[in-house]
Amino acid sequence: DIQMTQSPSSVSASVGDRVTITCRASQGISSWLAWYQQKPGKAPKLLIYAASSLQSGVPSRFSGSGSGTDFTLTISSLQPEDFATYYCQQANSFPQVTFGGGTKVEIK
């Protein structure tokens, strides 16, 4: 199985801050990575796929980068509605995809 490790597990930030979350794969996965946002009691929402492609309807302040084993999700200017938990997901070992452990973005 491909293991996905996210860091940090939580981050405190203020509205307007730039926030970066990292995801590392246990083996190379090319660009086959997605990012999701999940708010309490809600289903995950797809933000980024193929490492850097923005899902339709997602604000442009979200961006993704990376390839191989190291990936980042960046929120360029944190908004109040962005406080949530973020998960990465590798798509390389189709169909048995795996998710990272999550990063909680909290209000500072």
Place this chain on the structure above:
Amino acid sequence: EVQLVESGGGLVQPGGSLRLSCAASGFTVSSNYMSWVRQAPGKGLEWVSVIYSGGSTYYADSVKGRFTISRDNSKNTLYLQMNSLRAEDTAVYYCARDKLYYDILTGYYTWFDYWGQGTLVTVSS
């Protein structure tokens, strides 16, 4: 508008069975790859099972031999039959539509572009 609505969750004793349903609207289930993903309380996401548009099915090792994914094309509904349930199966179960990508050189890749609201399954005596 694409919508997925799960039902069928509840409290069940260890060793018991439960069938989850996921009613879809706004698209055709049988024309898509569809998955179940679960989330234990306070934990991360775990992929459980997928059914291909052609009908092939695959399972996570943790549920193989106990869970069965299926669909009813006439009802545009996805199912997950869960047998021999264990305490560690306690989770919110989401159905999700696969956003499939095919690379001619390297094969298929998937992520999930639509999710249901989830249904809670609690396995406890």
